[in-house]
Amino acid sequence: MTKEQLYDRIEAYLEQQMAPEELAAFEADLQVSQELQLELALHRKLHQELAKAGKARLREQLRKASAEFPVERPGRRWNTGRWLTGLAVAIIIMGAAGRAWWLSRQNGPQESPAVTPPAQQDSLYRQTEEPADTISNITPPTEEKASPEPEQKKVADAFASNPRLEALLGAAPDTLYAISADAGFTRRPDGRYELSIAGLLRAVEAPADARFVLRVYDNTAGNAVEEGPLKLVKIEEDEDIYAFGKLQRFSFSYTLKKRLSPGTYYYLAFKEGKAAPLFAGKAVLGKPGGG
Amino acid sequence: MDQTSYNHLDALSKGDEKGIRDIYMQYLPRINKLITNNGGTGEDAKDVFQEALIVIYEKAQSPEFRLTSSLYTLLYGVCRNIWGNRLQRKSRTEVTLESPDKYKLSEGLEQAIEQEEENTIFWEAFERLGDDCRRLMRLFFDKTSMEEIAETMGYGSTSYAKKRKFQCKEQLVSLVRADSRFRELRP
Known part of the structure; x- marks a missing residue:
């Protein structure tokens, strides 16, 4: 008896499809x-x-839901004391004196409004009168003026990295907030991608009315491909008493409504009204022969 | 049972995508902490989390199932138990995770966890099959006739569909037997 015949016999037995003599x-x-x-x-x-x-x-x-949520990678584990130590140092340095400096900058004559209008936030390279640590500052003004063409036309390859956005990658916690996030994506039958961003926000005594937004850019870094609010879900347990108050944790996830063509994308998380991102990440969707 | 637990359990039972995403968002970070604080990685945490949700899903199919705590308390208890079992298997010495009473599981749940650990071997083998075999075997286990399988899969004939079914099932059986966790099942 071949193995195939054996399997057929077992299946007929399990499905009760044997004649009486076969069964016996x-x-x-x-x-x-x-x-x-x-x-x-x-x-x-x-x-x-x-x-x-x-x-x-x-x-x-x-399995799909799991792929959308980041796991904390070695070297980026927020639960270790390293992040807390870093934040402690940042807070000590930028404590009361830092806050006064920050306020003076916001009120200074060269500053942009405390809440940047959405139209100004759309372009990463728009030269606005923003604080020195905003992302637009990465582009020297002369460089943009020298180029008569829109930035989008410079990047012909949808997978090319954008060096200016690359420079922002990672977390840039300020005195009150730190974000870690990762991207997950699913290829749809039409060849486009559904992109989801999920992550964690750590905050020290976060004001209840603080709002955060996510902006996603393609590698031309023109107008944001999509912008949406980050809805925070408080993680109730495990609050650590920390230098100046309780460290609170929130999780968030955002799935883009738009389906994206293959290419390199960057996702930036901002506190609403601030021009400097708290976090920048990168997702490469459907690169031929690669990720 | 509180309303959030009820909604999440309902989402799990019905396979509601948005609700399941919410379950991940609300509970995974805390389970991640439990696992990574006890010698596991983030990937271990996701794996344990998924297995725990499946155990709860299976238990919730029973008409006798009653949630007597919050879903999170149950989930945490199941994850602790699963992770404890895995650590135990890796270690030669007794492994004890600190166990507050509220996370103690009923005997029935502990058995369900052990059962699911065995079942996982079959599912993981199934998920390792190629796309074609996975689709074919799904139809086969759904008791689709060979004629329909041949048509759905675009095979030229029923006899080829039968041949292919055997090849795929043979792969599946081999993958199960190759799994180090598999012990030959006694009738």
Whole structure:
């Protein structure tokens, strides 16, 4: 008997599709063959378990949901004391004196309004009168003036990195907030991608009315491909008492409404009204021969 | 049971995508902390989290199932137990995770966890099959006739569909047997 015939026989037995004489012969074989007993037990278990269509769907959904959520990578583990130490140093340095300096900058004659109008926030390279630590400051004014063409036309390759956005990658916690985030994406049948960003926000005594936004740019760094609010969900437990108050944790996720063509994208998280991002990340969607 | 727990359990039972995403958003960071504080990685945390949700989903299918705590308390208890079992298998010595009473599980749940650890071997083998075999075997386990399988899969004939079904099932059986966690099942 070939293995294929053995499988057919076992399946006919499990599905109760054997004629009486076949059944009698099979049961007689079972009595004397431990090998057949083991094979039958394995196939029975396979059929019982993998026939659970609802469970199959759930596993697939969990797998997709899981891919959207970042795991904390070695070297970026927020639970270690390293982040707290870094933040402690930042707070000590930028404590009361830093705050006074910050306020003086916001009120100074060369400053932009405390809340940047959305139209000004759209372009990363717009030369506004923003504070010195805003992202637009990365572009020297002369460089932009020298170029009569829009930035979008310079980047022909959708997968090319944008050096200015690359320079922002990673977290840039300020005195009150720090964000870590990762991107997950799913290829749709039309070849475009659904992109989701998920992450954690750490805050020291965060004001209840603080709002955060996410902006996603393609590698031309023109207008944002999409902008949306980051809805924070407070993680109730594990608040650490920390230098000047409690360290609070929030999780967030944002799925873009737009489907994206393959290419390199950058996602930046901002506190609403601030021009400097708290976090910048990068997602490469569908690179041929790569990720 | 509080309303959030009810909504999340309902989302899990119905396979509601948005609700499941919310479950990840609300609970995964805390489970991540539990696992990474006890010798695991972020990937371990996701894996344990998924297995725990499946255990709860399976239990919730039973009409007798009643959630007597918040979903998070149950989830945390199940994750602790799963991770404890995995650490135990890796270690030669007794592994004890600190266990507040509220996270103690019923005997039925502990058995369900052990059962799911065995079931996972079959699902992981299934998920390792190629796309074609996975689709075919899904139809096969859904008791689709060979004629329909041949048509749906675009095979030229029923006999080829049967041949392919055997090849795929053989792969599946081999993957299960190759898994170091697999012990031959007794009838």
